[in-house]
Amino acid sequence: MKRMIWDTIKVFVIFIACTFLFYFGLRVMHEEYEQYHRYDPPEGPSVKVFNSEEDRSFIDRLHLFFRLGE
Secondary structure (H helix, E strand, O other), X not given: OHHHHHHHHHHHHHHHHHHHHXXXXXXXXXXXXXXXXXXXXOOOOOOOOOOOOOOOOHHHHHHHHHHHOO
């Protein structure tokens, strides 16, 4: 009985230690990527890939919606 309690305590301590390690690892990764600016304007020879056509009719947009399944 004493051995089972000791093994349970060891497993519990290892679980808690791994949980803390995982949590603080996630915090370190969050701090690392928090200052990463993903939405800065592009530098260099960039090309606009999205062409927003405002003169499309509602029927055209509805047809595109059903065709693409979005």
